Amino acid sequence: TDHHAIIPTGIQIKLQYNQQQVYDIIVKRFIAVFYDDCAVANTTVIGKAAKVVFKTTGKEILAKGWRVVFENSNTKDKESGILPTFVKGEKGPHEPSFLEKETKPPNHFTEATLLRAMETAGKQVDDEELRDLMKENGIGRPSTRANIIETLFKRKYIKRNKKQVLPTVTGVQLIDTIQNDLLKSAELTGSWEKQLKDIEKGEFSAGAFIKNMKRMVDALVYEVRSETKRANISQATVLKNRKQINTKKKTAGLTTETCPKCKQAMLLKGKNAYGCSAFKSGCDFVLPFHFSDKKISEKQFIRLLQKGSTVNLKGFKTNEGIVEGLVRFDDNFKLKLEPKTTSAKAKTDSLACPKCRKGTVIKGKSAYGCSNYKSGCDFKVYFDVIRAKMNGNKPTIELVHQIINESA
Structure with a gap:
């Protein structure tokens, strides 16, 4: 060959630990060449315990031969699959052991593993005769298997994900579209190999094989053409369908929703509001673009129609000031504001000034006043006045608001 063996030269020098390990491997391999062969017997042992039959297979070393060179008394590792010497009919005690594991998906x-799977595709065939015939063949030939895989890549049926080979959406659709299971199974190759083997033995004619092949192709073509559902499977089609779905998502809006009041017509978009397309028939449902001086987005209106309310939104202007809350429908499908429940301090802060109606009520050291005091609003209510007007009642937010509003 082009590469000659690496052999020791006999020169003795002091080596580093790693170098010594490599040198020992080379020397042992060189010495082992001059030893006798290792005699091994492939053994199958059938034993019985409490009338239950157990079977194990492995190899029994009859003569160690060159293996003695690699034996190491310090190591405790044992080579797997090595069986001790058994004598037919021998008996003795045994210690059972159980190993619990969970199966994992492949x-x-x-x-590399796909090429190997193509070589050993016969393992997946249930028919024993076909499985034996495919042991020597598999799917494709060594010269064509790589090209088959590359064709699948080019047609976008499979894709690379780092080292993994994964099916694409197109590939999955293709398999789902093919209704004939024989075309998707390695059994088809196995059946062809069986017939070719019979031709080789003189038990089957080549003419009959070709005739059967033509008949099968005709039947498959007829079957595909007879399908009621036609499929156009390609990467371009998949991308086109995705684009159409995305376009539908973008164009789908409030005008695709049904009127919640009459529950028959669709909604229309006007200049200032959305309304029911059956307005000429008497449906007066309206969704104004602005509610309480706040613009409501189309997304929130869709949520209102589908889930019964918007999320909490800020910026609604009311008699009590600018508040936060969610929008719902009342019994007549008119919009109503449901203010967010807040703490006493927050509610006091958001209370509109009852005098100027521009600022909000704020809490000072000794009194409530208007946040617009710098612009001239002199509204003020002292804490002592509020306590006096409570007349011993339990202080509540509503009562405080009432007293402040009455003090204007």
Whole structure:
């Protein structure tokens, strides 16, 4: 060959630990070449315990031969699959052991494992005769398997994800579209191999094989053409469908919703509001763009129609000032504001000044006043006045608001 063996030269020098390990491997391999062969017997042992039959397979070393060179008394590791010497009919005590594990789904294919799976595709065939025939063949030939995989990549049926080979949406759709299971199974290759083997033995004619092949193709073509649902499977089609779905999502809006009042007509968009398309028939449902001096987005209106309310929104102007809350429908499908429940301090802060109606009531050290005091509003209510007007009643937010409003 082009690469000659690496052999020791016999020169003795002091080596570093890692170098010594490599040197020992080379020397042992060189010495082992001159030893006898290792005699091994492939053994199947069938035992019985409490009338239950157990079976194990492995190899039994009859003569160690070159293996003695690699034996190490310090190591405790044992080579797997090595069986001790058994004598037919021998008996003795045994210690049962149980190993609990969980099955795992198979790993995704890599290109290397996919090639190997194509070689051993017969393992997935249930028919034992076909499985034996495919042991030597599999799917494709060594010279064509890589090209088959590359074609699948080019047609966008599979894709690379780092080392993994994964199916694309197009590939999955293709498999779902093919109704004939035989076309998707390795059994088809197995059946062809069986017939070719019979031709080789003289038990089947080549003419009959070709005739059967033509008949099968005709039947498959007829079956595909007879399907009521036609499918156009390609990467371009998949991308086009995705684009159409995205376009539908973008164009889908409030005008695709049904009127919640009459529950028959669709909604229309006007200059200042959305309304029912059946307005000529008497439906007066309206969704104004602005409610309490706040513009409501189309997204929030859709949520109102679908879930019964908007989310909490800020900026609604009321007699009590600018408040936060959510919008619902009343019994007549008119918009109503449901203010957000806040603490006493927050509610006091958001109370509109009862005098100027521009500022909000704020709390000072000894009194409530208007936040617009710098612009001239002199509204003020002292805490002592509020306590006196309570007349011993329990102080509540509503009562405080009432006293402040009456003090203007």
